[in-house]
Amino acid sequence: MRWTLLPLLLLTVLRRSQAKRVQERVPLFRLTRQGSWESDGSNATDSPCEVLPATGVTTLILENRSLERLPSCLPRSLRRLDGSHNLLSTLSMRDLRHLPQLQVLRLHRNRIAAVHWSPGGPEGLHTLDLSDNQLATLPPCAGSVLSSLRVLVLAGNPLQALQPRTFACFPALQHLNLSATALGRGAQNAIADAAFAGAEGEPLATLEVLDLSGTYLERGESGC
Structure with a gap:
């Protein structure tokens, strides 16, 4: 059986790829001033917990902090988190269970080589950017792990193949970016x-x- 793609799917966007790459360099969001905190731009490895407010933060940028894992002290009020340009090697949805209101997670250009779609993650997460990491494979995906996820960006990863039902745990998925991968x-x-x-x-x-x-x-090729 050959896999069939839905008629509405946009399979080739080569003429727009250059413009899209420029667009991807634009920050996905900016830090709000509602009790927010931003990295000072240094590569310090000290924990942001020392200066991070415990409450009131809805948007947080933790770029270029040399972080090997996301801090456990992130406030529960957080809705948008940018942890790009760090040293994260894995991502588990269960590690985000203390962020029930998280909607947007951007982890562009880390060293993520493994993801775990385990239950228990933020139910409202609708945008996940894992572009330019080190994902060569994707794990089996069963059940409705991220039922609200609408945008999944995997561009720039060394993915060479997709297994059956790779994205089955994202029943609301609308936009899937697999550009510049090794497929x-x-x-x-x-x-x-x-x-x-x-x-x-x-x-x-x-x-x-x-x-x-x-x-x-x-x-x-076509059909599911």
């Missing part, structure tokens, strides 16, 4: 049958945009 390089069947199927094998009906530009795929 199609050295793998005869880079995208398995039902790679974009739901938990019961049904197509991901909410998926509207699938960006495969800049990969090694020579042609689109």
